[in-house]
Amino acid sequence: MFPPRSAKAAWTQRIAWATDRAKVADDNWVRAAAAAAANNGSGDGAGTTTSSSSPPPPTPIVHPGVNNTKYVLMPVDKQRVDATDARAPPAMSGSYINYDLAPHALKKIVADAEATRSAAAAKAEAEAEASSALELELEPEAKPAEAKPKPPTGAELPTPRALRGLREGDVELSFLGTGSSAPAKYRNVSGIFLDVPSRGCMFLDAGEGTFGQLNRLYGAAGADARLRRLKMIWISHVHADHHVGVPTLLAERRARMIASGIENPPPLVVVGPPALRRYLLAYEQVQPLCYHFVACHEVREDRWAAAAANADADAADARRFPSLGFYEERSLNLVRAACEEMGLARVVSAPVVHCAQSYAVSVEAKPREKELVVESENAPAEKAADVVPGWKLVYSGDTRPCESLTRLATDATVLVHEATFENDMDEDAIKKRHSTTRDAVRTGVEARAYRTILTHFSQRYPKIPVLDESVSERTAVAFDMMRVDFARDLPRLPSLVPAVQAVFLDPEEVFGGGGNNTAAANKKKKWGPPPRGGSKSPPRR
Numbered sequence: 001m002f003p004p005r006s007a008k009a010a011w012t013q014r015i016a017w018a019t020d021r022a023k024v025a026d027d028n029w030v031r032a033a034a035a036a037a038a039n040n041g042s043g044d045g046a047g048t049t050t051s052s053s054s055p056p057p058p059t060p061i062v063h064p065g066v067n068n069t070k071y072v073l074m075p076v077d078k079q080r081v082d083a084t085d086a087r088a089p090p091a092m093s094g095s096y097i098n099y100d101l102a103p104h105a106l107k108k109i110v111a112d113a114e115a116t117r118s119a120a121a122a123k124a125e126a127e128a129e130a131s132s133a134l135e136l137e138l139e140p141e142a143k144p145a146e147a148k149p150k151p152p153t154g155a156e157l158p159t160p161r162a163l164r165g166l167r168e169g170d171v172e173l174s175f176l177g178t179g180s181s182a183p184a185k186y187r188n189v190s191g192i193f194l195d196v197p198s199r200g201c202m203f204l205d206a207g208e209g210t211f212g213q214l215n216r217l218y219g220a221a222g223a224d225a226r227l228r229r230l231k232m233i234w235i236s237h238v239h240a241d242h243h244v245g246v247p248t249l250l251a252e253r254r255a256r257m258i259a260s261g262i263e264n265p266p267p268l269v270v271v272g273p274p275a276l277r278r279y280l281l282a283y284e285q286v287q288p289l290c291y292h293f294v295a296c297h298e299v300r301e302d303r304w305a306a307a308a309a310n311a312d313a314d315a316a317d318a319r320r321f322p323s324l325g326f327y328e329e330r331s332l333n334l335v336r337a338a339c340e341e342m343g344l345a346r347v348v349s350a351p352v353v354h355c356a357q358s359y360a361v362s363v364e365a366k367p368r369e370k371e372l373v374v375e376s377e378n379a380p381a382e383k384a385a386d387v388v389p390g391w392k393l394v395y396s397g398d399t400r401p402c403e404s405l406t407r408l409a410t411d412a413t414v415l416v417h418e419a420t421f422e423n424d425m426d427e428d429a430i431k432k433r434h435s436t437t438r439d440a441v442r443t444g445v446e447a448r449a450y451r452t453i454l455t456h457f458s459q460r461y462p463k464i465p466v467l468d469e470s471v472s473e474r475t476a477v478a479f480d481m482m483r484v485d486f487a488r489d490l491p492r493l494p495s496l497v498p499a500v501q502a503v504f505l506d507p508e509e510v511f512g513g514g515g516n517n518t519a520a521a522n523k524k525k526k527w528g529p530p531p532r533g534g535s536k537s538p539p540r541r
């Protein structure tokens with residue numbers, strides 16, 4: 001029997017053994033083991049006693065930087081990306097849904113809301129016509145300058161002229177993802193799809209899974225067709241929930257075009273923050289994508305204005321001195337060409353308050369002449385004056401409320417605005433540079449947008465966000481797979497909000513007050529069929 005050896009001696013032997021192995025095998029893993037053994041051995045002896053005649057015990061393999069033995073899972077209440085504090089999202093269950101609500105009661109809620117809205121719209125229309133019918137007919141350009149005395153309210157507006165000439169199927173806006181941060185069960189991350197079926201289509205943001213959502217919404221054949229006539233992808237900023245889906249869309253589009261016999265598919269215009277270009281360049285090392293990149297700042301309002309002012313001179317210069325300003329001229333021209341194909345006048349980016357290089361966008365359709373819309377009229381003298389303005393879609397990206405967004409969204413037909421947090425979470429909204437529901441609604445009201453569609457909800461509201469009395473009569477809530485036909489659905493969209501609120505119960509009632517995680521959970525929330533469009537005028541500030 002050999003006397004037991006000291007721990008120090010045992011570890012010295014281990015080091016010698018492992019070092020020897022490292023020399024022979026030249027293996028990284030074994031060298032790491034030697035280093036680990038050396039570290040452990042310098043301590044006060046975790047080694048077991050061994051006899052000197054037996055070979056040293058095999059040294060545990062330790063990969064530097066990876067802890068294979070202790071893996072602490074993140075506590076459930078902190079798993080949401082947005083939940084940096086300990087607020088747990090409410091447990092979702094079937095009881096969250098109001099199963100007692102009969103279908104006929106649901107229909108009645110929608111019908112009542114729509115009747116109220118129609119009456120408000122008719123009243124607004126009558127007022128507008130009474131005050132300026134003559135000017136509208138004769139001098140449409142004079143209207144914006146004279147229509148400012150009243151402070152903006154959230155009350156219903158008359159149907160915009162831009163919508164009156166549209167027919168069902170002309171323009172459709174689809175929501176492929178309406179959640180923030182990370183994909184969840186009911187809401188995928190941001191993805192908005194604008195389709196002008198006769199001309200082309202474009203994406204406004206494309207988070208992870210956007211291609212999959214496109215297939216779910218339109219079916220494989222429908223998604224194929226739409227990818228083939230895709231004209232542009234516009235990305236607001238380089239947070240993963242807004243741009244990670246772009247490479248898949250580009251690669252799938254390219255593959256489909258090649259499969260259909262187009263040998264060299266035309267590059268797709270991708271407008272985004274400069275950082276997106278680096279991401280796409282890196283991705284292209286792995287998979288061909290086929291795109292032209294244009295930075296968001298190259299399609300800002302001032303660039304469009306300068307291009308319009310200097311159109312002739314720039315074109316002449318570009319011909320004579322191709323190297324002067326070639327890139328910028330080319331970038332704007334690429335976007336202009338894509339717009340032309342889609343029947344759009346402009347796609348304008350505006351900086352907003354979120355992370356670096358964050359933008360909002362305005363997509364503006366071309367004005368149409370009246371004879372295309374109203375066929376019965378045949379007065380040649382009025383043709384020039386009878387131009388119907390094009391619709392205008394504005395998307396906020398992620399942002400705090402800001403002047404540049406309000407300016408961009410002025411008189412928009414549709415403002416799609418992020419509303420990450422409920423109204424009680426102002427602090428979180430400021431900290432993370434997002435908007436609350438109230439912020440989003442207020443921006444829509446101040447910009448006199450005809451419809452404000454809320455989206456980008458924190459995943460703590462998996463089914464419906466918390467809506468209170470701050471929601472105006474012109475506001476709607478987006479859901480994944482929601483399709484909005486401009487002519488058919490846009491006017492009546494807000495009438496669906498009371499029905500949605502009636503379907504989903506107040507989690508505070510269901511879970512006894514502690515459910516919905518808010519900083520002021522004991523504050524009274526207005527759920528259920530709300531007092532909208534009726535007696536109470538919603539507060540604006």
Ligand SMILES: [Zn+2]
Nearest residue numbers: 180181241398
């Ligand atoms: Zn986001």
Ligand SMILES: [Zn+2]
Nearest residue numbers: 237239354398
């Ligand atoms: Zn963001």
